[in-house]
Amino acid sequence: MQRAIELSVQNVQQGGGPFGAVIARHGEVLAEGVNRVTANHDPTAHAEVQAIREAARRLGTFDLTGCDIYASCEPCPMCLGAIYWARLDHLYYAATQHDAAGAGFDDAFIYHELALDPKERSLSTQQLLHGEAQQAFADWRDKEDRTDY
Numbered sequence: 754m755q756r757a758i759e760l761s762v763q764n765v766q767q768g769g770g771p772f773g774a775v776i777a778r779h780g781e782v783l784a785e786g787v788n789r790v791t792a793n794h795d796p797t798a799h800a801e802v803q804a805i806r807e808a809a810r811r812l813g814t815f816d817l818t819g820c821d822i823y824a825s826c827e828p829c830p831m832c833l834g835a836i837y838w839a840r841l842d843h844l845y846y847a848a849t850q851h852d853a854a855g856a857g858f859d860d861a862f863i864y865h866e867l868a869l870d871p872k873e874r875s876l877s878t879q880q881l882l883h884g885e886a887q888q889a890f891a892d893w894r895d896k897e898d899r900t901d902y
Contacts, residue, residue: 754775754825754845754848755774756773756775756776756785756823757761757773757785757800757823757825757847758773758825758847759773760773760775760785760786760787760800760825760858761773761787761788761800761825761826762786762873763787764787764800767789767872768792769787769788769789769791769792770788770790770791770800770858771788771825771826771856771858772787772788772799772800772801772824772825772826773785773787773824773825773827774786774787774800774801774803774804774822774823774824775787775804775822775823776804776805776807776808776817776821776822776823777820777823778819778820778821783807783808783812783820783837784804784805784807784808784810784811785804785805785807786800786801786802786803786804786805786806786807787800787803788800788803789803789896794902797831798880798889799828799829799831799832799891800824800825800827800832801820801822801824801828801832801835801836802831802832802835804822805817805835805836805841808839809839809850810822815838815839815902816839816840816853816902817839817841818840818842819842820839820841820842821837821842821843821844821845822836822840822841822843822844822845823845823846823847824845824847825846825847825848826846826847826848826849826850826852826858827848827849827850828846829845829850829852829858829860829863829866829868830845830860830863831863838902841847846855853896861873867868
């Protein structure tokens with residue numbers, strides 16, 4: 754955890770956001786990440802996502818079972834989703850989402866929006882071509898050499 758916090762402090766000093774993350778397996782650090790949203794012009798370049806991408810690349814798999822993630826702050830909804838998809842065993846965090854909100858990183862509106870019916874969200878949302886989209890799922894179910902995840 755100390756390393757994740759160090760990364761967050763260093764990243765601020767280098768012009769990035771105040772977030773750091775470390776992924777470890779069996780006590781060995783596999784990957785580190787810092788918030789690179791503004792530096793990379795990438796809204797998905799959060800510290801946790803950066804660390805997940807690096808760990809998956811190093812291990813050659815999308816399944817990070819057996820690994821733990823240490824985040825300098827409680828993950829946002831996007832990062833939490835990525836952590837679940839990566840199948841990390843444990844999440845440890847230092848600062849809370851309320852601490853982040855106090856620094857201008859308020860994710861509360863996203864948590865609120867996710868609980869709403871899509872038609873009630875502030876993001877204009879409309880479903881199109883539902884029937885046509887079923888073909889890809891049918892093909893996937895029938896694919897004998899698929900890699901389930």
